[in-house]
Amino acid sequence: MRIKRIELRHTKMELVSPFETSLGVELFEEHIIVRVDGDGVTGWGECVVEPTPSYSYETLQTAWHILKDFLIPGILGKEITGVGDALALNAWVRGHRMARAGLEAALSDAFARARGVSLSAFLGGTRVRIPVGVSVGLQATPAELLRVIGGYLADGYKRIKIKIAPGRDIALVQAVRKEFPDIQLQVDANSAFTLNDSDMLRSLDDYSLQLVEQPLGYDDIYDHSLLQRQMRTPICLDESIYNLSDTRAALALGSCRIINIKPGRVGGYTESIKIHDFCASQNVPVWHGGMDESGIGRAGNVALASLSNFMLPGDISATKRYYREDIVEPAFEVDADGTMAVPTKPGIGVDVMMERLERVTVRKEEFRM
Numbered sequence: 001m002r003i004k005r006i007e008l009r010h011t012k013m014e015l016v017s018p019f020e021t022s023l024g025v026e027l028f029e030e031h032i033i034v035r036v037d038g039d040g041v042t043g044w045g046e047c048v049v050e051p052t053p054s055y056s057y058e059t060l061q062t063a064w065h066i067l068k069d070f071l072i073p074g075i076l077g078k079e080i081t082g083v084g085d086a087l088a089l090n091a092w093v094r095g096h097r098m099a100r101a102g103l104e105a106a107l108s109d110a111f112a113r114a115r116g117v118s119l120s121a122f123l124g125g126t127r128v129r130i131p132v133g134v135s136v137g138l139q140a141t142p143a144e145l146l147r148v149i150g151g152y153l154a155d156g157y158k159r160i161k162i163k164i165a166p167g168r169d170i171a172l173v174q175a176v177r178k179e180f181p182d183i184q185l186q187v188d189a190n191s192a193f194t195l196n197d198s199d200m201l202r203s204l205d206d207y208s209l210q211l212v213e214q215p216l217g218y219d220d221i222y223d224h225s226l227l228q229r230q231m232r233t234p235i236c237l238d239e240s241i242y243n244l245s246d247t248r249a250a251l252a253l254g255s256c257r258i259i260n261i262k263p264g265r266v267g268g269y270t271e272s273i274k275i276h277d278f279c280a281s282q283n284v285p286v287w288h289g290g291m292d293e294s295g296i297g298r299a300g301n302v303a304l305a306s307l308s309n310f311m312l313p314g315d316i317s318a319t320k321r322y323y324r325e326d327i328v329e330p331a332f333e334v335d336a337d338g339t340m341a342v343p344t345k346p347g348i349g350v351d352v353m354m355e356r357l358e359r360v361t362v363r364k365e366e367f368r369m
């Protein structure tokens, strides 16, 4: 396939409710939507960068620059036989994994469509439904948190993740456990603590949590190994896992017992599958994280999470948990049994609504061969 045209769009979509984590509060999601056009086929991908370098060092501006000046020129007009060719052409670019992942996602959609297979099948997925959970932001009061969680449980979610932050930690977990003694519950600190908080973190062991996500430094592997030795609850790493090599180091050191895979964070589907397969070989479960994607990114997440070792429910929630109106149809929905259907049509398996995409686009640039 010859890639004839690539388009980048900076999109801005309003969340149905503010999303607060230890990193701050978000009212909107701003990402980059990547469109590639090859021989009679179009592919869509979402680059999950944010405007600020808070979760990741990458930003909208750095990803735009890396895509425009290096990754897109690397493949535009070239004859490529598969996603692997595109990755090889750009393999010299170091880092900037979210930028890479957005382009790989669009190319994967294009090649899957060209072959007439779903993205799930294209990536090696085997399941037709996946278990999903919901990531609940920090709320104004514990009572409000309980009310919000109750609503999600009524929607069908079987696993709840709550965000914690210094001073808004153990008391929240206590309150949630008291009200909902039996739910699958996990917490995510987004790197807000240090080993000085070991006492509080150890006390999480009393609440039968499925896991504690990224309690310590965003780029740390070693301190997590010290903490995991002191805790029974499995630690799950998110921010500090960028690739297979980090995964191997973290598992060898005992820094975590579970890995959160986000294709954006690790540089795309190919690296995600390497991590997935390695963890499977070590009997380590993985689960699919989320970056509050639009339906384009969400469709890709659902496809990847259909691989067999995504054992725990993903942060892949129904469209209505994020956006009043998405840029794809049909909307993603969660069933009463806490699962979501994997699209079966070719490629990402959902249709991009061009008029809605146009409305949420704040900047657009196109590149032609």
Ligand code: OSB
Pocket: 055, 134, 135, 188, 190, 238, 289, 290, 291, 292, 293, 315, 316, 317
């Ligand atoms: O740490 O998992 C995280 C969203 C943006 C950045 C980081 C994280 C998150 C979430 C939301 O927790 C997951 C989702 O539902 O998409």
Ligand code: MG
Pocket: 188, 190, 213, 214, 238, 239, 289
């Ligand atoms: Mg996380």
